[in-house]
Amino acid sequence: MNQPVTWGPPRAERADAARNRRLLLVTAREIIAGQGAAQLTMDGLAERAGLGKGTVFRRFGTRAGIFAALLDDDERAFQEQVLAGPPPLGPGAPPLDRLIAYGRARIDFLIGHREIARAALDGREQVPAGSQTPMSREHIRFLLGEMSLAAADLDVLATQLTAALDGPLLLYLSSAILTQAAPQVSERLGRGWQDLIQRVCRPR
Structure with missing residues (x-):
């Protein structure tokens, strides 16, 4: 992250x-x-x-390097689920279902790893943990391309949707929602992601 x-x-x-x-x-x-x-x-x-x-x-x-290695290890396992796991997160489901599943799974991952992500910061990063998510953007862009979204600028849309899943937003957002237990936070943010995708990707 x-x-x-x-x-x-x-x-x-x-x-x-x-x-x-x-x-x-x-x-x-x-x-x-x-x-x-x-x-x-x-x-x-x-x-x-x-x-x-x-x-x-x-x-x-460094101590932060331990947490960074833990995150990297779990990121690879998460990638494997996206690339080859069962649908709807993995291949085999319609692109809209996969996009919703990806966002929900990513939110669960980020919320579940928030303490480790904070500990991985050692002050040398230019931006908070979670800002670099090339996998998210590439995967989201691919799934958008599988849908019929008329004249939408898919590159820009993929970037904007990736930002909605970005680590700093979910890990450091000053919001009362993040004072709840992790499963409640994940579920609420997951519902928000699903609503966003269904609205953005509604057939024209």
Whole structure:
């Protein structure tokens, strides 16, 4: 969410490096699930994973880098569901249904990862996490192109709809809606997305 996401496979790693990466990510998730994101530290992760501190620092660089790696890992799993998962999120459903499903799933993802996304910020980003969503724009543009939307400027429309799903809007919006529990927030924003898409993509 705070790094550009690619459609291709991850860069090849040495077997030992890949093994350490998996171990560290699993361990980080265990710490977050049991104690919360605020309790995850570089030293604590190294100790619990049974690896040297140097290994953790070389892998992630900073504490924020741990959270960025967790986001990247989950982003790839999310992409896989979009590219090859069951419909309507994956292929096989009408484009309107897929677009609605994509927005709802993306909102669930962003709300579910908001604490991790905040922790991934280390002050070096020019913009908040979630601003770079090339997958969203490309996917939305593709689905719009599959519909009959008359003379609509699909490039501009795709950009505007992508902005409606952008991380900063959902993660940092000053709104009473975000004081609710995550499932309530996701459901309310999801209904809003569905209403928006049905209105914008109404047959002319």
